Amino acid sequence: MKANKKPFNIWNTSTLLILCIFLLFIAFPLFLVLKKSVIDPGTGQFTFEYLSKFFERKFYWITILNSFKVTVAATLLSMVIGLPLAYMMRKVKIKGSKVIEILVIISYISPPFIGAYAWIQLLGRRGVVTEFVNNLFGTQFDGIYGFAGIVLVLSLQSFPLIYLYISGALKNLDNSLNEAAESLGYSNIQRMFKIIIPLIIPTMLASALLVFMRVIADFGTPMLIGEGYRTIPVLIYTQFMSEVGGNDGFAAALCMIFIVVTLVLFLVQRIVASRFSYSMSALKPMSVEKVKGYKNILSHAFVYFVVLLAILPQLVVTFTSFLETKGGQVYTGNFSFDNYKNILFMKNTAVIWNTYKMGIIAIIIIVVLGVLISYLTVRKKNAITNILDTVSMFPFIIPGSVLGISFIFAFSDKPFVLSGTVLIMVMSFVIRRMPYTIRSSTAIIGQISPSLEEAAISLGASETKTFRKVVVPMMMPGVMAGAIMSWITVISELSSSIILYTSGTQTLTVSIYTEVIRGNYGNASAYSAILTVTSIISLLLFFKLTGKREVSV
Amino acid sequence: MSVSIIVDNVVKKFEDTTVIDKLSLQIKPGELFTLLGPSGCGKTTLLRMIIGFNSIDGGSIRIADKEVNHIPVSKRNMGMVFQNYAIFPHMSVKDNIAFGLKNRKLGKEEMEKRINDILRVVHIEKYKDRMPDKLSGGQQQRVALARAIVIHPEVLLMDEPLSNLDAKLRVEMRNAIRSIQQQVGITTVYVTHDQEEALAISDRIAVMNGGVIQQIGTPKSIYERPANIFVSKFIGTSNVMKATLKVENGEKYIQLSDTYQEKMANLKDQAKPGGTVLVSVRPQEFMINEEKVGLKGKVIRSMFLGINTHYFIELEQGEEVEVIQDADAVELIPEGATVYLKVKPTKINVFSSEDETTLIKVGGINESK
Numbered sequence A: 001m002k003a004n005k006k007p008f009n010i011w012n013t014s015t016l017l018i019l020c021i022f023l024l025f026i027a028f029p030l031f032l033v034l035k036k037s038v039i040d041p042g043t044g045q046f047t048f049e050y051l052s053k054f055f056e057r058k059f060y061w062i063t064i065l066n067s068f069k070v071t072v073a074a075t076l077l078s079m080v081i082g083l084p085l086a087y088m089m090r091k092v093k094i095k096g097s098k099v100i101e102i103l104v105i106i107s108y109i110s111p112p113f114i115g116a117y118a119w120i121q122l123l124g125r126r127g128v129v130t131e132f133v134n135n136l137f138g139t140q141f142d143g144i145y146g147f148a149g150i151v152l153v154l155s156l157q158s159f160p161l162i163y164l165y166i167s168g169a170l171k172n173l174d175n176s177l178n179e180a181a182e183s184l185g186y187s188n189i190q191r192m193f194k195i196i197i198p199l200i201i202p203t204m205l206a207s208a209l210l211v212f213m214r215v216i217a218d219f220g221t222p223m224l225i226g227e228g229y230r231t232i233p234v235l236i237y238t239q240f241m242s243e244v245g246g247n248d249g250f251a252a253a254l255c256m257i258f259i260v261v262t263l264v265l266f267l268v269q270r271i272v273a274s275r276f277s278y279s280m281s282a283l284k285p286m287s288v289e290k291v292k293g294y295k296n297i298l299s300h301a302f303v304y305f306v307v308l309l310a311i312l313p314q315l316v317v318t319f320t321s322f323l324e325t326k327g328g329q330v331y332t333g334n335f336s337f338d339n340y341k342n343i344l345f346m347k348n349t350a351v352i353w354n355t356y357k358m359g360i361i362a363i364i365i366i367v368v369l370g371v372l373i374s375y376l377t378v379r380k381k382n383a384i385t386n387i388l389d390t391v392s393m394f395p396f397i398i399p400g401s402v403l404g405i406s407f408i409f410a411f412s413d414k415p416f417v418l419s420g421t422v423l424i425m426v427m428s429f430v431i432r433r434m435p436y437t438i439r440s441s442t443a444i445i446g447q448i449s450p451s452l453e454e455a456a457i458s459l460g461a462s463e464t465k466t467f468r469k470v471v472v473p474m475m476m477p478g479v480m481a482g483a484i485m486s487w488i489t490v491i492s493e494l495s496s497s498i499i500l501y502t503s504g505t506q507t508l509t510v511s512i513y514t515e516v517i518r519g520n521y522g523n524a525s526a527y528s529a530i531l532t533v534t535s536i537i538s539l540l541l542f543f544k545l546t547g548k549r550e551v552s553v
Numbered sequence B: 001m002s003v004s005i006i007v008d009n010v011v012k013k014f015e016d017t018t019v020i021d022k023l024s025l026q027i028k029p030g031e032l033f034t035l036l037g038p039s040g041c042g043k044t045t046l047l048r049m050i051i052g053f054n055s056i057d058g059g060s061i062r063i064a065d066k067e068v069n070h071i072p073v074s075k076r077n078m079g080m081v082f083q084n085y086a087i088f089p090h091m092s093v094k095d096n097i098a099f100g101l102k103n104r105k106l107g108k109e110e111m112e113k114r115i116n117d118i119l120r121v122v123h124i125e126k127y128k129d130r131m132p133d134k135l136s137g138g139q140q141q142r143v144a145l146a147r148a149i150v151i152h153p154e155v156l157l158m159d160e161p162l163s164n165l166d167a168k169l170r171v172e173m174r175n176a177i178r179s180i181q182q183q184v185g186i187t188t189v190y191v192t193h194d195q196e197e198a199l200a201i202s203d204r205i206a207v208m209n210g211g212v213i214q215q216i217g218t219p220k221s222i223y224e225r226p227a228n229i230f231v232s233k234f235i236g237t238s239n240v241m242k243a244t245l246k247v248e249n250g251e252k253y254i255q256l257s258d259t260y261q262e263k264m265a266n267l268k269d270q271a272k273p274g275g276t277v278l279v280s281v282r283p284q285e286f287m288i289n290e291e292k293v294g295l296k297g298k299v300i301r302s303m304f305l306g307i308n309t310h311y312f313i314e315l316e317q318g319e320e321v322e323v324i325q326d327a328d329a330v331e332l333i334p335e336g337a338t339v340y341l342k343v344k345p346t347k348i349n350v351f352s353s354e355d356e357t358t359l360i361k362v363g364g365i366n367e368s369k
């Protein structure tokens, strides 16, 4: 397209504006983290003191090891569950497979710490299952905490992602490849290892790395169910909380170390993704078949069991939210609406409205920025939009707790005093979600042929009019679908909200967390139920909008 | 009121590679002018320079004698039909067609009238309120055409508009395009790499290769009197053979074999005796005879197509040539049979073996310089 000669047209102006926003909310906070981690505030001198402190005491560095242990274990376990599930669902006719797909997606979109909390109710010290088993066998089982608990919760929360990815890859796998191999004399098992697995290896790696990134950055689960087993995000949070107002150099150093870890993971992911990729599109996808006998029974048993485990937390919190409690802590065994009465009438309902209000504001900003940025980086390529593109990917490597702390660093003092405001919460949501939004909007623009815009321009429309009348409406369905997914993740966000909230900006997730910590399980369940129902309704809306029973991650 | 298009020494560079270097052509008011050439020769590039999606890096383009180099696309008032149609999928047929009109501050009635008129012209009245995904390829093509011409553009540009259609529809649509273009009388630039389509649809054709115009002319002149070997091979089928030029008693002859020569009355003066020339003979310009005069050869394969028969004949001097004989000519010649081929001296073309340009005298039909 003909380059516009004017230096300050609408595109350049918006590019610069967005760049300023990113500098303020991404680059500036990150820079402060870096600075605080290596500069002694007293002397203003460069120092390695904070960074080396971490590696000197086992109390600190063990957290990296712990993080890697739980992450590797949870990733492997979620592969072990997710892969066979995806294969069976594609290959074998499972009764109720449509419902199963939706249940898997629901378990995927609900925040992991709800899982942690629900599993504590089942397998915790005073959990239903624990007590049942102990009574029955006279054992002294003390509940599933620490390593085992974290891995259980995070694998059950993560296998849906593996499932969704692999299932998508299998759908794109043309069955004629399979048939060709069969005609060349390959047996069922041989085809599995020679054709199917090699073709889905890129997807397997990609999804495993995504799980890895999510699990390692997760804060709520190890915090709730980890007890003494501390991971990096837990250490960062506790250090930061205990040092507020004091010297935050060590917290900054922890953040730096964590960023380096996620950065390395991110780069590995990039390399893997570029090294292994096949473009596949199936003319004739694999078809599900009815199988008979023990294979059929085993497949059904496996699928149902796994999905039951995955959806159990949602069932547990919904169920317990209707249980009567004594003093909010001990269940009496009767049903009642007390918990809901409590949170809706006795307590400050602002947390619910806060969640919705801040969520919606964040989504609007996300959509506007996402559409604009992807349009600029795809269609108006230049040096500045390239910078924009790169900067907008930074949040991929900033774990939520690190983002929260960096915002506190950046916006507690002049010139930008934002702490405690709605804006700082909203911007933390926006920044955390930005890379995903841009990635999906960029994919949507990629599917709009430039000749559509050229057609509009040749018919006399200006560039801005073309953008409004052709590009935006065509992007809308995809963008709205993406916005709903963003909304679901935003309202489940905990790790940066827990650092940034004040009483005026408390959200549902923060309330669930604090109620659990205080032992008010009844209220926590009611809050969780509200969050879960909101997510499920949003998900159904998403399905309606896209006309598909699939989510993009 | 139709306009002329003058492309004057235009240059197009992508980064450092020059794709088009000083290309000139003139398109007459109201004509359907085709850019024809192999893939990658710069047809699309030139078309997009005319409409303004590509900048012009040298020379000028003038529409109705007004230079348009620096006029933005949206102000050029040109209609374009895209290869992939570029129908807005979120708008109905009617809204697609109205899109360009809405920018033109027409009254509501005038707009309705124009839309209805054009729907009738392209025969899609029935689909006015349909969404584009419920239309067939040919119907989408018609919408694209209607949308481009409803704004009454000065120029209509089409880039391989038929390449996404199947063979039968392609023929149907090219007839439709031709008749609509005639009806509207709009100056049209049409891009294709399909020589048959170009011959069928155009008033005049510019044959391009490697960013350079090889020949401009009517379909008939380009087919019958190609300016060089490239054009003669690109348009239709040509058998190219070596021959020697001779002069006897002031008459020019081409010697095709030791025993066979033909008198040529239309050779240029520059054609010098004694030299080697290239003779291009179309399959129907051979005559098979049994008098044992002409080029001796053996039939190696034959194809009976009903309307005529194609023979593939290996000549004594080694070349293989394709020959077409009308179906009403006697019996099929069996494979392996020996035949003799004469050429039609008034039809065949002779090219210089040095620069491969034609040695046939310009007979008023050949415009190329």
Ligand SMILES: Nc1ncnc2c1ncn2[C@@H]1O[C@H](COP(=O)(O)OP(=O)(O)OP(=O)(O)O)[C@@H](O)[C@H]1O
Binding pocket: B014, B015, B019, B037, B038, B039, B040, B041, B042, B043, B044, B045, B046, B193
């Ligand atoms: N944006 C571009 N950047 C660099 N080179 C380009 C660009 N567009 C076209 N070219 C080059 O210019 C030459 C002409 O391209 P053009 O698209 O005009 O060919 P074409 O004749 O339309 O071919 P086709 O019949 O395949 O459509 C090609 O060699 C192509 O690689």
Ligand SMILES: [Mg+2]
Binding pocket: B043, B044, B045, B159
């Ligand atoms: Mg082209």
